[in-house]
Amino acid sequence: RKGTAIITGASSGLGLATAKALAETGKWHVIMGCRDFLKASRAAKAAGMPKDSYTIVHLDLASLDSVRQFVKNVRQLEMPVDVVVCNAAVYQPTAKEPSYTADGFEMSVGVNHLGHFLLARELLADLQSSDYPSKRLIIVGSITGNTNTLAGNVPPKANLGDLRGLAGGLNGVNSSVMIDGGEFDGAKAYKDSKVCNMLTMQEFHRRYHEETGVTFASLYPGCIATTGLFREHIPLFRLLFPPFQKYITKGYVSEEEAGKRLAQVVSDPSLTKSGVYWSWNKNSASFENQLSEEASDADKAKKLWEISEKLVGLA
Ligand code: NDP
Numbered sequence: 001r002k003g004t005a006i007i008t009g010a011s012s013g014l015g016l017a018t019a020k021a022l023a024e025t026g027k028w029h030v031i032m033g034c035r036d037f038l039k040a041s042r043a044a045k046a047a048g049m050p051k052d053s054y055t056i057v058h059l060d061l062a063s064l065d066s067v068r069q070f071v072k073n074v075r076q077l078e079m080p081v082d083v084v085v086c087n088a089a090v091y092q093p094t095a096k097e098p099s100y101t102a103d104g105f106e107m108s109v110g111v112n113h114l115g116h117f118l119l120a121r122e123l124l125a126d127l128q129s130s131d132y133p134s135k136r137l138i139i140v141g142s143i144t145g146n147t148n149t150l151a152g153n154v155p156p157k158a159n160l161g162d163l164r165g166l167a168g169g170l171n172g173v174n175s176s177v178m179i180d181g182g183e184f185d186g187a188k189a190y191k192d193s194k195v196c197n198m199l200t201m202q203e204f205h206r207r208y209h210e211e212t213g214v215t216f217a218s219l220y221p222g223c224i225a226t227t228g229l230f231r232e233h234i235p236l237f238r239l240l241f242p243p244f245q246k247y248i249t250k251g252y253v254s255e256e257e258a259g260k261r262l263a264q265v266v267s268d269p270s271l272t273k274s275g276v277y278w279s280w281n282k283n284s285a286s287f288e289n290q291l292s293e294e295a296s297d298a299d300k301a302k303k304l305w306e307i308s309e310k311l312v313g314l315a
Contacts, residue, residue, distance in 0.1 A: 002026075003132055004079045005266055006123070008033040008059060008116065009088025011040035013227030014140065016047060017259025018085065022266060023053035029079065033059035033070055033088070033119075055079075061088055061115030063102035064312055071122045082132035083266050084123050086116040086139040086197070091229050092186035098177040105170045105311070106177040108186065112193035117200060118312040124204075128212045134272050138265050139201045141218040141277060141295075143251075145194035148292040151223075151251070158191035160300060167307050198277060198291055199301040200308075205275035206298070207305075217271070219278040220289065221261045222253030250282075257284065 005022055009015040010032035022028035032054055034040035040056045057073050060066040074081065089112045092099070101110035120137055127135045146152040160166075161180030168175020177184050179192045198218050205216040225242040233241075245252035253261075261280055265271055271278065271286065279289035294300065309315035 001080075002029050003082045003267065004029045004031060005083040005085060006031040006033055006074065006081060007085040007087055008061065008119070010034055011036060011043045013229060013255060014221060014224055014258050014262060015085075015087040016043050017255040018087070018262040018266070019044070019054060019259075020047045020049055021256075021259045021263035023049045025263075025267070026053075028053070028267065030054040031074060031077070031079070032056045035060040035062075059088075059119075060102075061111045061119070062107065064115070064118055065102070067115055067118045068122070071119070071126075074123075075126070080130045080132060081123055081126035082130045083136045083138070084120060084127060085262065085266060086120060086137075087262070088112075088116075089140070089190070089193070089229065091190045092232050093190070094232055094234060095184075095186040098172060098184045098186075098189075100171070104173075106172070106184070106189060108189035109166070109170060109179060109193045109196065112190070113196035113200070114308060114312055116197070117308045118314070120200070120204070121309075121312075121314055124208065124212065124214070127214050134215065134269070135213065136215040136217060136266060136272075137201075137204060138217050138219070138262070139197045140262070141198040141201070141220055142191075142194040143220045143223075145191045145198060146220075146292040146295055148290065151249075152191075152292060156185050156188035156191070158188065158195045158294065160192055160195060160294065160304070163300070163303055163307055166304070166311070169311065195295050196304060196308075198295045199297070199304050201277075202275055202291075202296065202298070203301040203305045206301075209274045215272050215274040217265055217274065217276050217278060219262065219265050221258040222280060223249070223251040224255055224258045225252055227255060253280075261286070
């Protein structure tokens with residue numbers, strides 16, 4: 001039978017390119033979890049995805065109710081859940097003030113981490129009951145959260161500190177809106193959220209890999225300088241960032257190439273190892289990359305897991 005992969009944020013950029021790459025193989029059905037149904041359906045058509053290769057299901061990660069409803073709707077499709085890809089993200093580098101999810105969390109961490117945390121926890125049971133030979137839960141990471149890299153050292157650097165802001169609910173009322181308790185900084189909030197994504201993947205691996213046989217993985221697909229992720233950046237940045245990445249840092253990858261990389265993590269029979277953060281070298285060959293000290297801190301991962309559980313109502 002065909003595999004079924006859920007991809008969040010499949011209406012543009014990396015998510016769309018991955019959905020297209022999987023659909024084109026004829027071996028995958030993609031459930032596109034998207035907040036804007038019309039945009040997603042136009043994007044899938046414009047990408048040339050065969051009509052019977054995808055199903056769009058509404059998902060707004062900025063609302064925990066929406067996440068729970070999405071899980072119910074997916075179950076009603078009565079399709080197996082073989083792979084889940086937590087891909088959607090917001091990035092607000094120029095925001096002067098924080099914005100908030102429906103549940104009152106600062107938006108970047110609320111969407112990129114907490115919404116996905118609840119989604120992944122809920123769908124673990126569905127993955128477990130699938131009879132697919134290689135079941136996977138993938139959380140898209142990033143180099144920018146990794147302070148052991150050049151890109152990860154561009155200020156403001158990711159730093160979760162002692163997680164006091166997160167423990168307080170990240171709401172700006174009785175806690176800071178930043179995980180470490182500091183002042184709001186949109187670029188840092190994004191990087192922090194990516195560290196949470198990478199810590200969460202490893203904590204899933206430690207808690208559930210043996211018991212469930214599910215492969216847990218994260219990845220840095222390369223710098224996809226052309227996606228909508230940079231939509232809120234100043235125009236000059238958006239103009240210069242792609243050529244800068246292409247010719248100076250040489251970290252640039254096209255959306256198509258990045259989509260193929262993530263599709264490999266979804267389906268390649270050689271990428272079944274769990275607990276791995278995948279990256280690709282100049283020749284587009286995958287390798288197991290090292291995470292920064294903070295992004296591989298097991299005590300922090302455990303603490304993050306426990307606080308996140310409380311915030312999304314699982315504990
Ligand atoms: P895009 O902005 O193109 O895609 C982000 C997707 O997330 C969009 O489909 C967007 O939906 C969706 N999204 C945003 N907010 C929500 C929400 N509240 N609920 C549901 N969906 C939402 O960016 P990219 O493709 O670049 O980013 C994809 C992933 O790749 C992210 O995890 C990012 O961190 C990661 N990444 C990107 C890199 C890059 O260089 N671009 C480098 C490394 C990692 P909509 O279309 O409705 O806006």
